[in-house]
Amino acid sequence: MHPFDYVRVSTVPEAVKSGSRESAKFVAGGTNLIDLMKCTVERPAHVVDVNALPLASIEAVSGGIRIGALARMSDVAAHPLVQQRFPAVSQALLLSASPQLRNAASIGGNLMQRTRCPYFRELIWTPCNKRNPGSGCSAREGENRMQAVIGTSDACIATHPSDFAVAVAALDGVLTLHGPKGERRVNAVDFHLLPGRTPHLEHDLAHGELITSVFLPDAPHAAHSSYLKVRDRSSYEFALASAAVGLALDGNTIRGARVAFGGIGTKPWRARAAEAVLIGKAATVDVFRAAADVELKDARGYGQNDFKIELAKRTLVRALGDLAGGAA
Ligand SMILES: Cc1cc2nc3c(=O)[nH]c(=O)nc-3n(C[C@H](O)[C@H](O)[C@H](O)COP(=O)(O)OP(=O)(O)OC[C@H]3O[C@@H](n4cnc5c(N)ncnc54)[C@H](O)[C@@H]3O)c2cc1C
Ligand code: SF4
Known part of the structure; x- marks a missing residue:
């Protein structure tokens, strides 16, 4: 581990000021940052502990709910507002990591x-x-069973690991950020970046900027949503393929649809082409399969992960079928 100093801040302006120093990093639960510091992939000179900030509430606001960035994964998953109005978000969190990690880790x-x-x-x-821009990508010709099949580039094929981010992208979440230039909002679907030629740039977040909250807008498809995760073992494992789905049904007709994939994309993958196929159609397995085929038509495997393309399609068909219930 490289040497670093540590400061605990108690206000957002203080956090932004400390976090704006060169080579500073925020720490919340520490379940990812400390891990990466131990193996020296992350080498911050300053670690800014944000846990004392008043950003852990989960509350109803006009048009939806707001979740503070320091709310713990387990608290968000168990919250009645989340369970009732955004079940896909609660399920995505409960299918993430382990109980101990969910108790420690923040949603920011x-x-x-x-x-x-x-x-x-x-x-x-x-x-x-x-990790080291310009050095090459070992995964393309190497171990790539867990890697992405969509959104990849010559420079990087790494999968985005978050389940929560997939549900938030599907359900039109909006992030509030505070930084040296003030406050701004970013749609969750735009927050994570494709690797392109710059895979070391992963988010629309300036240095020193802090995520302060996530807003989830109410909608019929959000209240009728779910998250299906397929993985090598049933706990404590990342997705091979996952799907966050939301449907607004009128009888057997799909009036509103939201779809995002996890485990297969270099970023949480909002599936707008699949949604376009679903809208206005009957909720049938054939329609679900057509939606999956359209979304994944440009997917590309790298050998060991070829199976993910078909797996993702089947995951989506099953997720939509389970959600539509008798309608499908
Ligand atoms: C064994 C294991 C299994 C796991 N399985 C899963 C899984 O199945 N699904 C899943 O989704 N995740 C999984 N995870 C990942 C886990 O969910 C994350 O490590 C955790 O959510 C990170 O939250 P944290 O608060 O601990 O972040 P930290 O480690 O504190 O920080 C992580 C990064 O976020 C930055 N950061 C933290 N808070 C903010 C903020 N408010 N604004 C801006 N930047 C911020 C930090 O600077 C750092 O770069 C797993 C982790 C482990 C160790
Ligand atoms: S897939 Fe991305 S993260 Fe993995 S070795 Fe290649 S460049 Fe690095």
């Missing part, structure tokens, strides 16, 4: 967590454009 940190690509985290410093 969850959105900011970094990839689990083994070459990114490895102690033997193999080429990795995300």
Whole structure:
């Protein structure tokens, strides 16, 4: 571990000021940052502890709910407002990590967590454009079973690991950020960046900017939503493929649809092409499959992860079928 200093802040302006210093990093639950500091992938000179900030509330606001960035994953998952109005969000959190991790980890940190690509985290410093820009990508020709099949580039094929971020992207979440230039809002679907030629740039977040809250807008498809996660074991494991889905049904007809994939994309993957196929159609397995085929038509495997393309399609068909219930 590299040497660093530590400061605990109690107001947002203080956090922004301390976090704006060169090579400073915020820490919340520490379940990702400290891990990466131990293997020296992250080497902040200043660690700014934001846990004393008053940003842990979960409350109803006009048009939806607001979740403070320091709310713990377990508290958000168990909150009645989230369970009733945004079940996909609660389910995505409950299917994440382990109870101990969910008790410690914040939702701001969850959105900011970094990839689990083994070459990114490895102690033997193999080429990795995300860790060391310009060095190459070891995963393309190497271990890539867990890597992405959509949104990839020549520079990086790492999967985004968050489940929560997938549900928030599907349900039109909006992040509030506070930074040296003041407050701004970013749609969750735009917050995570595609790797392109710069895989080390992962978010629309300036240095020193802090996520302060996540707003989730009420909608019929949000109240009727779910999250399905397929993984190698049933607990404490990242997704091979997952789908956050929301449907507003009028009898058997789909009036509103929201879809996002996890486990297969370099960012939480909002599936707008699939949504366009679903709207106005009958809720049938054939329609669900057509939506999955359209969304994944440009997906590309790298050998070991080829299976993810078909798995993602089947995950979406099952998620939509379960949600539509008798309608499908
Ligand atoms: C074994 C294991 C299994 C896991 N399985 C899953 C899983 O299945 N699904 C899943 O989604 N996740 C999983 N995780 C990841 C876990 O959910 C994240 O580590 C956690 O959510 C990070 O939150 P944190 O508060 O601990 O973040 P920290 O480690 O404190 O911070 C992480 C990053 O976020 C930044 N940060 C923190 N808060 C803010 C803020 N408010 N504004 C701006 N930047 C901020 C930090 O600077 C740091 O870069 C797993 C983790 C482990 C260790
Ligand atoms: S996939 Fe991305 S994170 Fe993994 S080795 Fe390649 S560049 Fe690094």
